[in-house]
Amino acid sequence: MKILICLSNVPDTTTKAKFVNDNTAFDTTGVQWIINPWDELALTRAIELKTDAANTIENITVITVGGKDAEPTMRKALAIGADDAVRIDVEPKDAYFVAAQIAEYLKSNPFDLIFSGIESADYNGSAVGGMVAEFLNAPSVSAVSGLNIEGGQVKITRDIDGGQEEVSVEMPAVLTVQKGIAKEPMIAAMRGIMMARKKPLNVVAPVEVEALTEIVNFEMPQPKPACKMIEPENVKELVDLLQNEAKVI
Amino acid sequence: MSVLVFTENWDGKFKKMSFELVSYASKIAEMLNTQTVALSIGDVQEDELKKLGNYAADKIVSVNNDKLNNLDNQAYTSVIAEVATKEEATVIIIAQNNMGKALAPRLSVKLKAGLGAGVSKLPASVEPFTIFKKVYSGKAYSNVVIKSDIKILTLAQNSFEFEENAKSHAIENFEPSVGDVKTSVSNVQKQTGKILLNDAEIVISGGRGMKSGDQWAPIEELAEVLGAATACSRPVSDEGWRPHEEHTGQTGKIIAPNLYIAAGISGAIQHLAGISSSKCIVAINTDKDAPIFEAADYGIIGDASKVLPDFIEAVKEIK
Numbered sequence: 291m292k293i294l295i296c297l298s299n300v301p302d303t304t305t306k307a308k309f310v311n312d313n314t315a316f317d318t319t320g321v322q323w324i325i326n327p328w329d330e331l332a333l334t335r336a337i338e339l340k341t342d343a344a345n346t347i348e349n350i351t352v353i354t355v356g357g358k359d360a361e362p363t364m365r366k367a368l369a370i371g372a373d374d375a376v377r378i379d380v381e382p383k384d385a386y387f388v389a390a391q392i393a394e395y396l397k398s399n400p401f402d403l404i405f406s407g408i409e410s411a412d413y414n415g416s417a418v419g420g421m422v423a424e425f426l427n428a429p430s431v432s433a434v435s436g437l438n439i440e441g442g443q444v445k446i447t448r449d450i451d452g453g454q455e456e457v458s459v460e461m462p463a464v465l466t467v468q469k470g471i472a473k474e475p476m477i478a479a480m481r482g483i484m485m486a487r488k489k490p491l492n493v494v495a496p497v498e499v500e501a502l503t504e505i506v507n508f509e510m511p512q513p514k515p516a517c518k519m520i521e522p523e524n525v526k527e528l529v530d531l532l533q534n535e536a537k538v539i
Numbered sequence: 540m541s542v543l544v545f546t547e548n549w550d551g552k553f554k555k556m557s558f559e560l561v562s563y564a565s566k567i568a569e570m571l572n573t574q575t576v577a578l579s580i581g582d583v584q585e586d587e588l589k590k591l592g593n594y595a596a597d598k599i600v601s602v603n604n605d606k607l608n609n610l611d612n613q614a615y616t617s618v619i620a621e622v623a624t625k626e627e628a629t630v631i632i633i634a635q636n637n638m639g640k641a642l643a644p645r646l647s648v649k650l651k652a653g654l655g656a657g658v659s660k661l662p663a664s665v666e667p668f669t670i671f672k673k674v675y676s677g678k679a680y681s682n683v684v685i686k687s688d689i690k691i692l693t694l695a696q697n698s699f700e701f702e703e704n705a706k707s708h709a710i711e712n713f714e715p716s717v718g719d720v721k722t723s724v725s726n727v728q729k730q731t732g733k734i735l736l737n738d739a740e741i742v743i744s745g746g747r748g749m750k751s752g753d754q755w756a757p758i759e760e761l762a763e764v765l766g767a768a769t770a771c772s773r774p775v776s777d778e779g780w781r782p783h784e785e786h787t788g789q790t791g792k793i794i795a796p797n798l799y800i801a802a803g804i805s806g807a808i809q810h811l812a813g814i815s816s817s818k819c820i821v822a823i824n825t826d827k828d829a830p831i832f833e834a835a836d837y838g839i840i841g842d843a844s845k846v847l848p849d850f851i852e853a854v855k856e857i858k
């Protein structure tokens with residue numbers, strides 16, 4: 291079985307968002323880049339499954355659509371335990387554009403399972419995974435919170451609104467993963483970091499695709515009015531404010 | 540031309556979310572001077588379907604097919620696409636929930652329709668079609684132009700103020716062509732008897748400041764008296780103090796209740812990413828410098844184990 295993980299290179303989750311060029315571009319000054327948290331969990335689960343030989347996972351590949359500046363993050367994925375990496379050499383324009391690039395790669399390089407995260411920490415689109423699946427005309431399962439392999443079959447747990455379902459699916463399939471897929475993200479060991487340098491990171495040329503959306507500019511959230519403080523002895527006053535001022539109870 | 544809105548049902552019943560979606564769709568239809576078509580997939584009785592008309596749907600298309608009893612993303616997508624084409628939809632509205640996140644991206648590719656994910660208000664303009672969406676997990680917003688002929692928007696839950704606006708409407712049963720279903724569901728576990736976190740108008744949430752899993756009684760009791768759901772910060776669910784479904788934040792659930800009460804939660808940026816769209820936030824924390832107070836509307840500097848019991852009493856007095 292071959293697994294492909296769509297890996298998004300995103301600003302560290304504590305990064306303060308700032309913009310330049312008249313609020314049309316994200317200010318990357320001083321930003322630490324990380325593997326999108328969900329993609330990191332997907333990678334972790336794939337590696338966990340691969341350590342059991344019975345699961346017959348031959349290969350775990352990570353793929354990123356992005357410029358050369360994404361490579362340190364990709365190397366990190368190799369250090370954690372991916373076998374090889376593919377970078378499609380173009381700046382992402384929108385989710386449709388990214389998914390089209392990944393789908394094109396998959397047409398000549400088939401995989402059995404394709405993982406994507408449920409949401410990227412930058413664009414918050416929840417889009418790329420499902421789009422890749424539709425481009426490939428392959429089934430997809432979203433909100434995957436558990437994954438096992440039994441006798442070559444994937445056993446998936448997915449969250450539905452108000453519950454959970456056990457699902458199985460024909461392969462190739464795209465799984466959009468979320469919380470629960472793995473407990474804690476795996477960290478690279480020293481040996482992994484050494485080995486990562488020698489693992490292949492293939493750079494692939496993009497195809498011609500038009501984006502369907504375009505970001506005009508960014509805005510900061512409206513500043514919040516200062517918090518109204520209430521003395522701990524006066525909880526009654528708080529309840530009164532919630533009832534009569536905020537009108538929420 | 541039309542605006543198509545996909546409405547989900549739960550065991551044949553619609554929820555507030557469904558009406559919010561239809562109402563939102565009808566406002567966009569007004570901007571485009573066209574009609575609103577609501578699509579329902581599943582076994583929903585006519586009385587229930589009619590309710591969509593109360594939120595300004597002009598037409599309700601009902602699809603009931605055994606192959607669609609479980610969610611197969613591909614099959615559902617092709618049905619929505621078929622109805623969209625039949626109704627000449629130029630805008631399609633879907634919920635930004637688990638089902639919407641599963642279907643909207645597929646539909647985007649199938650119809651070559653640009654996707655605006657997680658909108659919380661009406662488009663600023665329809666020519667060019669400009670939407671406003673959250674980016675960087677709520678640390679910023681962006682204005683995005685959708686350039687394709689067909690547009691798909693997913694609406695963040697509990698983000699749009701809506702009201703009843705009954706219209707005369709037609710109900711039509713439609714038999715789509717459903718292809719092969721490639722996912723099979725073997726076991727379904729539903730949470731019953733509890734107010735679901737995503738639906739709740741009031742949420743009481745506890746963090747590490749609650750000290751341990753067996754200190755949750757006051758949070759549960761306050762939830763009980765307020766008719767609220769319970770939630771928690773990530774470390775609390777990681778420790779196993781509370782179930783994973785309750786974890787809110789960037790890597791957990793993203794919610795927007797009318798009232799969010801955070802007890803013993805420091806207010807880390809990743810936690811705020813999941814709750815900052817709440818209409819009103821109350822923080823109870825011993826540390827006056829805790830960042831949660833910057834996000835909160837009302838705050839009490841104090842020990843949650845003492846404040847919460849008083850809170851419960853005060854609520855009981857007014858109920």
Ligand SMILES: Cc1cc2nc3c(=O)[nH]c(=O)nc-3n(C[C@H](O)[C@H](O)[C@H](O)COP(=O)(O)OP(=O)(O)OC[C@H]3O[C@@H](n4cnc5c(N)ncnc54)[C@H](O)[C@@H]3O)c2cc1C
Nearest residue numbers: 746747748772773788789790803804805809810825826843
């Ligand atoms: C990639 C990434 C993703 C993350 N995603 C999430 C996420 O989705 N959700 C999330 O919540 N976190 C997330 N985190 C973790 C986040 O950074 C914080 O560590 C976490 O939110 C802190 O939880 P807490 O507020 O419960 O605990 P703490 O930060 O330990 O805060 C406890 C608070 O309780 C107060 N306190 C102590 N005693 C009392 C008392 N008796 N009464 C009242 N108050 C008291 C303290 O003053 C303190 O402010 C993420 C982190 C990373 C790196």
Ligand SMILES: Nc1ncnc2c1ncn2[C@@H]1O[C@H](COP(=O)(O)O)[C@@H](O)[C@H]1O
Nearest residue numbers: 296297355406407409410415416417418
């Ligand atoms: N530029 C990219 N390259 C590869 N995968 C991506 C890229 N952007 C997003 N993804 C994948 O799509 C998921 C959801 O991203 P988004 O649709 O932007 O919310 C991420 O978790 C990644 O798995």
